[in-house]
Amino acid sequence: MSSVPELLTTPNAGRASSAAVIGRDREPVVFELSSPGRRGWSFRATGMPEWDAAELVADAHRNDAPPVLPEVSERDLVAHFTRLTSRNYSVDLGAYPLGSCTMKYNPKLCDVASSVPGLTGVHPAQPAEQTQGWLRLLAELEDVLCRVTGMTAATLQPAAGAQGELTGLLLMRAWHAAQGSVRTKVLIPDSAHGTNPASVTLAGYQTVEVPSDARGLVDLDALRELVDDEIAGLMLTNPNTLGLFETDIVEIARLVHDAGGLLYYDGANLNAILGEVRPGDMGFDIVHMNLHKTFAVPHGGGGPGAGPVAVAARLEEFLPGPRPALDAATNRYVWTTPPRSIGRIHGWHGNALALARAYSYILANGGDGLQRVAEAAVLNARYLKERLRDVFDFPYDEPCMHEFVGSAANVKKATGVKALDLAKRLIEEGFHPPTMYFPLIVDEALMVEPTETESPQTVEAMAQAFERVVAEARADGGAAAHAAPRTTPVSRVDEVLAAKQLRLRWTPE
Amino acid sequence: MSSVPELLTTPNAGRASSAAVIGRDREPVVFELSSPGRRGWSFRATGMPEWDAAELVADAHRNDAPPVLPEVSERDLVAHFTRLTSRNYSVDLGAYPLGSCTMKYNPKLCDVASSVPGLTGVHPAQPAEQTQGWLRLLAELEDVLCRVTGMTAATLQPAAGAQGELTGLLLMRAWHAAQGSVRTKVLIPDSAHGTNPASVTLAGYQTVEVPSDARGLVDLDALRELVDDEIAGLMLTNPNTLGLFETDIVEIARLVHDAGGLLYYDGANLNAILGEVRPGDMGFDIVHMNLHKTFAVPHGGGGPGAGPVAVAARLEEFLPGPRPALDAATNRYVWTTPPRSIGRIHGWHGNALALARAYSYILANGGDGLQRVAEAAVLNARYLKERLRDVFDFPYDEPCMHEFVGSAANVKKATGVKALDLAKRLIEEGFHPPTMYFPLIVDEALMVEPTETESPQTVEAMAQAFERVVAEARADGGAAAHAAPRTTPVSRVDEVLAAKQLRLRWTPE
């Protein structure tokens, strides 16, 4: 027998592609599956003249060779990425009680809605006459989002919550400028999400932190001290990131408004209050929504989402353009740009297909359904929190809304087991962990948001899993938790090494 | 704190739905997720009068309650079935060298082709005038299948290979009847697939086994003895189920034809000879194809496939009807039923959407591509067999075609480790096992068919995995192999218990 051809065994000349079922094995990087000259692509027959590269591009501009990319068969491509998916948890696999993220079930209906060719095939620069369906969809979505938030007008351009925040702050800026007032600071509670201060900086403002009081709510006295004629406004999440409703909201709004500031609503937690309370009715002037939280746009491993911003009447003229509007005379939709627009936020019209998902989700639920969504979300969280009363500390123990923050400080003190370890151990019990170490004002924070789409039984099972894991830690001194997770494609990863070696792209060995 | 509501913890009143990533856990039966009164369904608003059940159906016919089905949310439904998929291997996850099954990559293109609304939305009883696209597709597919097999006409109705066999045997029967000849027996090699004799019985014939000779081919002498005027024909797979080409095919055909019999081609192994050899040119009169093998219709966990039957000119008049035909006068497609048709085989026109898949696969590959498919399939198998020369016995050692059969008898003798154990151990190495214990004429048979879509590197990796597994068995006396598989959602299952307890449906505990 001849010897095995080297070509078939050298690393980086096309690795084998197969996997143990739900491989615990390391999966090759797609470049490692590459074999020079292999190809899976095909292109339509066009009948075009077959000019070669040199005839098409002058030497000065032409590369010598195309960029290095993997050369794999379609079969290996499919196997590779399918195996990658088998190494990933998802809402579709089970509960995902990740606080602040609203990992609810994303109806399959919305996948279909956002992939109809009449929507996906439309070029964003086509004239409005050719895109009446899209303009109508966007206009109706703006309208319903305003109804849900109690605002007057909206822009759908921001691609995510953080971009919504920046948009909102730029609106704030434009409004103050129009008033002829120069403001330099934006107030933000210490419990706020990191995007809030980061957006403030990008908007050219300075962040001023408002402390929380013993209840976990905005410290009214401190707020009174902080509001002055330098503040452009206050950014608030309500319910806040502790899952608590800011019950002093009317007074907060009064204080900010009296000082000439605007009130910004971070809509990350809107899921808790749909149909029950509206930001507009609480006095907010600017509201962003995370459609990928409240309105079931799937998170896609980190995006895309959509972060529309709705505003009170007095801010409408500053909104980004173009916006869709129904022309009463012709009964056709047209694009309009508000007179004092801050300008575009997005290269086109926002994450349009994500907007179509949210639109279909809203149609399916309706006003009544959205309210039920909020109620069930709060009920699940309230139930789970009560079930865990003896398991965790609750430094801020007001009635929770759609999520709650427990502290594992008690567990850590008794056993040395940190929130992180408990989280990793919970994975082995079949649940995605809660958000860890946020908000910053809670020690060993575990932020739990079951969402409304989990059944009561699943919520109860989560409670039991938490109980088990904590009881075990108390019993074994953390042996199991420290070793966790052991049921995942990889065990505990080394974050420090990653930052140290900084391998950010694949290179041949 | 009140006590936990029973409703949330009783088994069979809605289990929790979540899973460790790629859970090794047991997955509840969907009925166990059920909670009475829960629902995920919705139906379009129709405006119909809302007559109730009693107004619609008389008592004598109306049930008291609808059948028991699981009552789950769409969210739990999605999680459950997604988790089920995470407990299943597939071609899309890796190599699947299951002999006789041709588990090649199923191009995603064909998924799209078979789901265009212009094909999926058509009712099978619509008049031909409304279904010209479908008739044309079917007519063109018949034509190209005839070109590939070297036959004259075909029926696309059979839903799978076995139904194709029965169809072919009924054609045989009809042909003999038309000749006024009464035949009672059908010859089948001892290496044949079990569907062959089973189909023979259903066609009202008796099976007569033809032994294989030392080469693993039809024993010509034995055949000469067996052919007589009682034989209706011979069913042959070529290459046969040992992966060997019946090189005496011309003589075999002569013997059968001289005795007044017909030659039936079991097309399960057609993948080996596309564009190289045609059944028609070998003298076959009737050919079934397994489109789910050769033409990449995915196996779907066991089906649906499609088993068209193509025939020589003299058998055309007996084919099942209706068949699509182009009416020369009007240039429109019409349905026609052959004059002496044996009758319908399928309730409608066969597994039409599976046929559309095969059609698109053939268009994509073309005549040149199909030939390359066969060549690469044979090359992969030949290579792998040679690589395993020292690992297994090869009792029939002619040059193999697209698959080969090794015997683990040597391993069993030395170590007690059976083919079954090696197969289970191979799973842990990341490969689906080969077909085991078939064909019956090879002891401890392992039948390996890599298919053409596996890369040379994957084929080499398979070779190394076999080597490792056998070497390990020789070293550890089978300890690892007997315990295998340990990386799968369940470990070795107890088949005997299943047959004994015969739990064939879920019942509440």
Next chain:
Amino acid sequence: MGHYVPHTEAELAAMLGFLGLESLDDLYAHIPDAVRLAGGLDVAPGASESDVLARIDALGAANQPAAGGFVSFAGFGAYEHELPAAVRALTFRSEFVTSYTPYQAELSQGVLQALFEYQTMISSLFGLDVANASLYDGASAAVEGLNLAAAATRRKVAWVSAAVHPNVREVIRTLTAPRLELREAPIVDGVTRWPDDLGDAAAVLVAYPNVLGCLEDVADAARRAHDAGALLVAYADPVAAGLLRSVGSLGADVAVGEGQPFGTPLGFGGPYVGLFATRQAPYVRRWLPGRLVGETLDADERRAYVLTLSTREQHIRRADASSNVCTNQTLIAIAAAIHLAWLGSSGLRELAVRCARGARYAREQLVRIPGVEPLADTPTLYEFGLRTPVPAATVLERLAEEGYLGGVDLAPHYPELGNALLLAVTETRTKAEVDGFAAAFEKAVR
């Protein structure tokens, strides 16, 4: 040339070199020249993905689909139903789509458990003990039902109601011709008139509802069958099971049917799925056709699933197998299971009720039209026949011009019924659509 073979020229050369061969052609050197094909296939060369899809799109555009094109009232054994997005998405998970028959149980728990759930649901629908893991289609399931009866009774005669779908009866004729003797019981006023003496029948086959939509007296048919020592095989509509008594409770020994309404589009007639259920004892162990999933334990005593009773099957029992079926319709069965679980008990009832409401409303509107009469006085559920003053084919042609697929012409199948049209109304039809249809119908029958 296609683009799915991964081998580069260098790799081909390396592998051939390893084998001591010079060309791909050498792989076929041992095959007699006489049978080798010179010059390759006379088939057009390969095309790109886009070009193939363009061709497919063109073929699709050459059809006028019932669903999505027409407003359709066609039934006759294939029904337009709402197809929930979740059902499609789950069914087409590639682990289901691209796996083989679950022979390696440890690698196939997903498919096995899904089929176990399917078996449970189908047996529940029919009120019988055990369902198999699918057959090709309703027609082949009917054949297998008669085969089981023949094997179990060791008899050869089967009585088939003329009100069983004509295509199903034709398939039965084709596939049982070498082995069984068929007798047909006629239709009188929409239902089967059984002979007083069934002789030494192995089986009696009745449809419920029957092809005309009419509700047969299944209990009576069962009594007659059992009195004669035969089995009752019921060809039962699974959607109707949401409202009607189960055929098992009415005495059927075997239930067969077409599972298309659950999870599968019209698709020009396939792939659909043949439903098959029966009583556990004495039929399952020896005579049940097709694959069967059973619950068991793994080596660690965890619940697991595995194909069982394979001793009945062709790959073990060969010529004496209970059936020749091997590849079946697993994926379609899984789709049906997912759809049935999406519906649940209440949804299945609701579905059946909605179909029945639509049919009653449509029927009431249509029989008001002068000259249009019900085909029979027997109660129907969601499919019904009408007698029209002009040939049904003419009515259908005129309706097609107005955008309606008005049903199916019964004349080719039941010439004795005269101008007869069969209509089905499912949950997909709105009152407004029916009203429009009735108006168009009135014109079309003039």
Next chain:
Amino acid sequence: MGHYVPHTEAELAAMLGFLGLESLDDLYAHIPDAVRLAGGLDVAPGASESDVLARIDALGAANQPAAGGFVSFAGFGAYEHELPAAVRALTFRSEFVTSYTPYQAELSQGVLQALFEYQTMISSLFGLDVANASLYDGASAAVEGLNLAAAATRRKVAWVSAAVHPNVREVIRTLTAPRLELREAPIVDGVTRWPDDLGDAAAVLVAYPNVLGCLEDVADAARRAHDAGALLVAYADPVAAGLLRSVGSLGADVAVGEGQPFGTPLGFGGPYVGLFATRQAPYVRRWLPGRLVGETLDADERRAYVLTLSTREQHIRRADASSNVCTNQTLIAIAAAIHLAWLGSSGLRELAVRCARGARYAREQLVRIPGVEPLADTPTLYEFGLRTPVPAATVLERLAEEGYLGGVDLAPHYPELGNALLLAVTETRTKAEVDGFAAAFEKAVR
């Protein structure tokens, strides 16, 4: 009422009972009445899945899509390309679609590794060391590029070529207004004319090819930028990278761009994906915006991936973060990676070549038409401008009637160019289509 909340009435009661509450309303009892909404939302009640899809279908039908409807020559930053079926199928695997940002690395190796591969491919396309794991779109990537330059140089002035897409420039203006000072360099004969003195610029932003399809002298721009102590930020077309020198090799410090051509349909402009790459040192550790995946080991020393350098990011560094981006466009990035791997080196080259061939052919046919002239004499790749004898809007209207989306009217963006039309030709256009288009064009410009 929707149908996605699983709680039955009995379960609601049980849970409320556990909490000592009587109604769902009680959950909100602590909220001041003054802000409670009485009477629920003024939004239509929930609809069934079918009804929602019917509404969506109607909206889709009210559009005339560029892809699938028109024969399109529109580009201008959004391109119709062939979308391989495998790319769509893999992208929409629900594990990718329904997972969150991979904060829990052990549960997220699939997304993390896919992003690591994406980073590798994007840095390869641009000839730079490191790419991040995606930004919102090309426009926001350009903003982040300028922000990085400003942070790294501690300067505030950015020179932006007028031949950068006008929408991108507008977004830059909007988002940098509070912090940066923008200067615009004009277009002369299709390319940017840079001023001799760039002052104390932080950044120079050039597009390659630019919005008019013309090939800028990137190396020259880089030299100028570097001479002034500024960074060169290149807004680079990733398809063109198949044929053109990489912007990294031409001296760009940061490459940004729009990743839509890979794996993403036109979709009315989103979601797309912002590409971002730069040199590792000194930019990555402190100033790189967005998420970054790094290779590491797990506790068993197996290769693994994890989000890294999060100290740059908002959730750690808050007000001092390198950017405020949190949710990005991961799924679209994964789609791009899958598409790029499907293409491979040879496929990307072939794609670029085919686009360029089509464009050259179309350009040649169109400039033959009397009165039609190229907008500039500068070489182009697959997008080019034409001056037409009648306003481009009129041409487009006339072409639309013939079934062509003839390009994009440049007049609203560059009035100084007169009657100017921008056309792109991708691999999707056949010669026959171009011939038909040229004929229609000839009529349309009369």
